[in-house]
Amino acid sequence: xxxxxxxxxxxxxxxxxxxxxxxxxxxxxxxxxxxxxxxxxxxxxxxxxxxxxxxxxxxxxxxxxxxxxxxxxxxxxxxxxxxxxxxxxxxxxxxxxxxxxxxxxxxxxxxxxxxxxxxxxxxxxxxxxxxxxxxxxxxxxxxxxxxxxxxxxxxxxxxxxxxxxxxxxxxxxxxxxxxxxxxxxxxxxxxxxxxx
Amino acid sequence: xxxxxxxxxxxxxxxxxxxxxxxxxxxxxxxxxxxxxxxxxxxxxxxxxxxxxxxxxxxxxxxxxxxxxxxxxxxxxxxxxxxxxxxxxxxxxxxxxxxxxxxxxxxxxxxxxxxxxxxxxxxxxxxxxxxxxxxxxxxxxxxxxxxxxxxxxxxxxxxxxxxxxxxxxxxxxxxxxxxxxxxxxxxxxxxxxxxx
DNA sequence: AATTTTAAGATGACCGGTCATATTGCGGAA
DNA sequence: TTCCGCAATATGACCGGTCATCTTAAAATT
Numbered sequence: 001x002x003x004x005x006x007x008x009x010x011x012x013x014x015x016x017x018x019x020x021x022x023x024x025x026x027x028x029x030x031x032x033x034x035x036x037x038x039x040x041x042x043x044x045x046x047x048x049x050x051x052x053x054x055x056x057x058x059x060x061x062x063x064x065x066x067x068x069x070x071x072x073x074x075x076x077x078x079x080x081x082x083x084x085x086x087x088x089x090x091x092x093x094x095x096x097x098x099x100x101x102x103x104x105x106x107x108x109x110x111x112x113x114x115x116x117x118x119x120x121x122x123x124x125x126x127x128x129x130x131x132x133x134x135x136x137x138x139x140x141x142x143x144x145x146x147x148x149x150x151x152x153x154x155x156x157x158x159x160x161x162x163x164x165x166x167x168x169x170x171x172x173x174x175x176x177x178x179x180x181x182x183x184x185x186x187x188x189x190x191x192x193x194x195x196x
Numbered sequence: 197x198x199x200x201x202x203x204x205x206x207x208x209x210x211x212x213x214x215x216x217x218x219x220x221x222x223x224x225x226x227x228x229x230x231x232x233x234x235x236x237x238x239x240x241x242x243x244x245x246x247x248x249x250x251x252x253x254x255x256x257x258x259x260x261x262x263x264x265x266x267x268x269x270x271x272x273x274x275x276x277x278x279x280x281x282x283x284x285x286x287x288x289x290x291x292x293x294x295x296x297x298x299x300x301x302x303x304x305x306x307x308x309x310x311x312x313x314x315x316x317x318x319x320x321x322x323x324x325x326x327x328x329x330x331x332x333x334x335x336x337x338x339x340x341x342x343x344x345x346x347x348x349x350x351x352x353x354x355x356x357x358x359x360x361x362x363x364x365x366x367x368x369x370x371x372x373x374x375x376x377x378x379x380x381x382x383x384x385x386x387x388x389x390x391x392x
Numbered sequence: 393a394a395t396t397t398t399a400a401g402a403t404g405a406c407c408g409g410t411c412a413t414a415t416t417g418c419g420g421a422a
Numbered sequence: 423t424t425c426c427g428c429a430a431t432a433t434g435a436c437c438g439g440t441c442a443t444c445t446t447a448a449a450a451t452t
Contacts, residue, residue: 009431025310027223031408043433045409052408103313109368113309114221116372117299126372154389161378162362162385165369169361172305176312176322182357189358193350194390205398227442239399241443248442 010048012038017059018067022104026056026114056111057121063107064129071096072133075140082144086137087191090167094183097171102178108133109168134160141195150195163190206244208234213255214263218300222252222310252307253317259303260325267292268329271336278340282333283387286363290379293367298374304329305364330356337391346391359386 016038020029031052035042049055074089097105104110108129116123138160144150152159166186173182212234216225227248231238245251270285293301300306304325312319334356340346348355362382369378 023313025221025223027221028310028314030406032406041433043411043435044431047431047433105309105312109365110309112368112372113301113306114224116368117219118224123372123374130369130372152389154385158381158385159389161369161381162389165365165378165382166358166362168365168368169305169363172308172312172364173326173357173361176308176319176326178319182361185354185357186361189350189354193348193355193358226440228440237399239401241399243398 009038009040009044012040013045013048013055014059014062016040017055018063018107021056021059022107022110025110026052031055053119053121056115056119057125060107060111060122060125060129068108072136075136081149082140082147083149083191083195086140086144086195087187089140090183090187090190093167094180094187097174097183098180102174102180105171105175106168109171130164134164137164144195152194152196159194163194166190205234205236205240208236209241209244209251210255210258213251214259214303217252217255218259218303218306221306222248227251249315249317252311252315253321256303256307256318256321256325264304268332271332277345278336278343279345279387279391282336282340282391283383285336286379286383286386289363290376290383293370293379294376298370298376301367301371302364305367326360330360333360340391348390348392355390359390362386 013034016034020034020037023029024033031045032042034055035045045055049058071089071092074092075085077085080088108126111122112126116126134157138156141150141156141159141163145153145156166189170182170186174180209230212230216230216233219225220229227241228238230251231241241251245254267285267288270288271281273281276284304322307318308322312322330353334352337346337352337355337359341349341352362385366378366382370376
């Protein structure tokens with residue numbers, strides 16, 4: 001059996017990291033759990049990452065730039081109106097969460113809860129991720145306002161931050177209830193009240 | 197030095213559990229961390245709780261019924277109007293979070309992120325806590341609507357769930373940023389847009 | 393003296409991380 | 423083209439320490 005290239009090993013560890021951290025939490029899994037999930041020998045781990053925390057930071061980045069950003073592209077599609085894009089974005093996210101049985105939740109939220117007090121590096125990353133995320137949503141809200149799809153002319157940045165905060169909370173509750181009810185309720189409230 | 201009564205030891209473990217789980221997370225601290233924080237011998241732990249998870253469940257209950265409920269009483273005070281009560285409630289919570297330097301966050305949210313997939317007992321408790329919490333806030337919103345303090349006549353339960361979701365998200369972001377900005381912004385958005 | 397409760401210390405599995413050694417692909421010397 | 427030397431990577435046994443939990447002798451209570 002051919003050996004994996006160095007790049008492949010690193011990639012596998014990143015993806016296994018995202019999966020394993022999402023499922024079990026940063027402190028809820030071991031480095032061995034991750035190498036097992038990646039199908040990589042334990043000893044290889046430290047050739048690619050200097051510590052578990054370093055993998056945490058890299059996996060978070062990987063999740064955001066290679067995984068979550070695909071969904072974010074919905075927000076800039078041109079085949080839908082801004083308001084439709086927003087709705088589709090949260091409906092897609094709901095469907096994805098349903099598909100995995102409401103386990104895991106959002107890696108960004110999980111890492112925020114577990115590590116923001118203890119890993120400054122990851123806290124800074126999380127801050128940047130939330131900023132970018134909020135900015136994208138704000139842009140879409142701004143466009144919806146310009147298109148006359150939203151009554152309120154409140155500050156889009158303020159609205160976006162509030163909406164994403166509520167989304168994080170809804171994800172938490174969906175995970176507890178193992179049902180899409182909190183997510184559906186979030187969408188309904190969002191579009192019938194806040195972005196009416 | 198006189199020995200502590202059995203009841204005191206249990207109480208100390210509960211309070212140390214709340215403190216330690218809040219600071220370090222459930223998987224981020226050891227049983228010994230908790231017994232040290234409680235100032236009780238480590239051998240005593242299993243005389244009072246059958247497992248770390250059992251303490252987790254008991255501490256969560258203790259936090260909710262003996263700690264957080266004090267703040268919840270603001271929502272039913274009669275010396276303020278319903279809308280004022282709501283604002284005071286979130287401002288008090290903001291002040292408390294500022295006082296501890298934006299570490300810890302909310303035990304309910306932290307445990308939800310860390311344990312809702314792995315501890316059914318705690319998941320059920322979390323579900324009940326959110327339900328009760330949401331109900332209290334909904335009642336206050338309903339009263340505010342009745343008093344004509346809020347324009348929107350949207351379903352109070354739906355509003356309350358959305359508001360608490362957003363609060364959980366805001367707490368997460370305040371913890372990341374180590375600043376009250378996300379909490380202040382939450383309050384501002386809440387009262388100038390959602391509960392206008 | 394009999395019974396219950398306490399808590400010190402033990403237990404072995406497991407933790408994040410390191411090690412010596414084996415293997416590899418590659419640039420340059422022939 | 424062939425070969426060599428070498429840096430980078432692969433590997434799993436292994437490190438000291440910590441984990442959640444248990445055992446048990448001593449202390450307190452009856």
